Amino acid sequence: MPSCPLCRHADFLQVLHHPKAMTSANRLYETRDEALRAPAGVLHILFCRACGFVFNAAFDVSLVPYGDHYENNQSNSGLFLAHMKDMASRVRAAIGDAPLRAVEIGCGQGHFLRLLGETSACGEDLVAGFDPSYTGADTPQSHIYKEFFGKETLERLSFRPNAVVSRHVIEHIQNPPDLLNAVKDALALAPEARVFFETPCIDWIFRNNAFWDLCYEHCSYFTAETLAYAFRHAGFSPLNVSSVFGGQYLWIEAAVAPRAENQTSAPNEENVRAFSAAVTAHLEKWRAALSALSARGEKVAVWGASTKGATFVQETDPEAAFVHCLIDINPLKQNRHIPITGHRVAEWQTALADGVSTIVLTNPNYTDEIKSMLGDRARNISFLSL
Numbered sequence: 001m002p003s004c005p006l007c008r009h010a011d012f013l014q015v016l017h018h019p020k021a022m023t024s025a026n027r028l029y030e031t032r033d034e035a036l037r038a039p040a041g042v043l044h045i046l047f048c049r050a051c052g053f054v055f056n057a058a059f060d061v062s063l064v065p066y067g068d069h070y071e072n073n074q075s076n077s078g079l080f081l082a083h084m085k086d087m088a089s090r091v092r093a094a095i096g097d098a099p100l101r102a103v104e105i106g107c108g109q110g111h112f113l114r115l116l117g118e119t120s121a122c123g124e125d126l127v128a129g130f131d132p133s134y135t136g137a138d139t140p141q142s143h144i145y146k147e148f149f150g151k152e153t154l155e156r157l158s159f160r161p162n163a164v165v166s167r168h169v170i171e172h173i174q175n176p177p178d179l180l181n182a183v184k185d186a187l188a189l190a191p192e193a194r195v196f197f198e199t200p201c202i203d204w205i206f207r208n209n210a211f212w213d214l215c216y217e218h219c220s221y222f223t224a225e226t227l228a229y230a231f232r233h234a235g236f237s238p239l240n241v242s243s244v245f246g247g248q249y250l251w252i253e254a255a256v257a258p259r260a261e262n263q264t265s266a267p268n269e270e271n272v273r274a275f276s277a278a279v280t281a282h283l284e285k286w287r288a289a290l291s292a293l294s295a296r297g298e299k300v301a302v303w304g305a306s307t308k309g310a311t312f313v314q315e316t317d318p319e320a321a322f323v324h325c326l327i328d329i330n331p332l333k334q335n336r337h338i339p340i341t342g343h344r345v346a347e348w349q350t351a352l353a354d355g356v357s358t359i360v361l362t363n364p365n366y367t368d369e370i371k372s373m374l375g376d377r378a379r380n381i382s383f384l385s386l
């Protein structure tokens with residue numbers, strides 16, 4: 001029986017279970033055979049009834065294909081870029097008039113560090129990032145260390161940080177207190193530093209029945225309460241936790257503080273039960289619909305080979321019996337295959353030439369854009385929305 005990584009209790013509700021889940025939807029395969037042999041993991045998502053933390057109790061980090069083929073850059077979306085700029089301004093505002101001395105843990109390719117730099121006109125900032133996956137060179141005002149962050153690395157830094165940022169990292173950590181304790185220990189050298197973390201909000205996932213957001217790479221999921229609880233537990237004082245990016249993410253600002261008495265309020269189980277019931281019903285409805293379409297001789301494609309589309313076919317068509325292909329406009333995804341189920345990703349022209357007559361849209365926001373792209377040919381297609 002596992003125990004909760006945050007509070008060590010062992011009283012759980014099961015949120016979701018999948019015995020053979022893809023370990024990354026960001027990694028597609030050249031051939032169907034390769035895709036069928038892709039690493040599979042167990043999704044065993046539990047909700048801790050004592051503190052409200054949600055985690056994958058069967059997570060095995062060695063199965064996640066981080067590395068050269070791992071592409072997870074969202075900054076090419078205008079909405080997401082605006083959000084990142086907004087968060088960079090918040091960091092700047094919290095530090096006040098002093099020059100920024102910022103460290104980012106898990107900085108990817110340094111995009112956010114550059115945005116932080118752009119918030120200042122004085123040119124006296126110093127920023128550094130830590131990320132083993134960084135592939136670029138140093139820029140004049142920032143150094144990016146291709147290694148994990150820790151106390152020793154902070155000792156080698158040429159400046160004393162007044163801000164420590166970590167965006168979309170903690171959800172990848174199996175035991176979040178390890179990361180928070182490492183940051184706290186390192187900040188013995190800079191106890192005045194402010195700490196800023198961003199991570200998905202599990203309440204948003206539950207409220208929106210966003211089952212595809214419970215993906216294998218993310219093993220730790222927080223509410224505003226559990227995030228604050230984890231920070232207090234590691235010796236921080238949360239100054240505020242806010243809901244950002246339309247409620248999808250949480251943003252916490254914290255200061256180093258003495259370890260104090262730490263309790264959580266009773267977590268809300270209703271959200272969890274409602275989510276599990278709604279997702280089960282939703283997937284059953286879709287399995288029946290896909291099977292009925294197939295029986296009528298309709299050829300079905302799913303538009304969007306991102307995590308949502310890949311998870312949808314994994315859940316509703318594991319044997320690739322009903323969905324002919326996924327459609328994606330990204331040429332890097334086309335003619336490749338979804339892990340485990342082996343569904344092919346095609347450009348839309350190919351899918352229509354194959355005789356696809358029904359398209360399931362994973363993101364209804366793009367319906368008009370897709371219909372105008374298809375022009376006259378959209379008239380012979382039935383569109384359904386997830």
Ligand SMILES: [Zn+2]
Pocket residue numbers: 004005006007008009048049050051052053
């Ligand atoms: Zn717990």
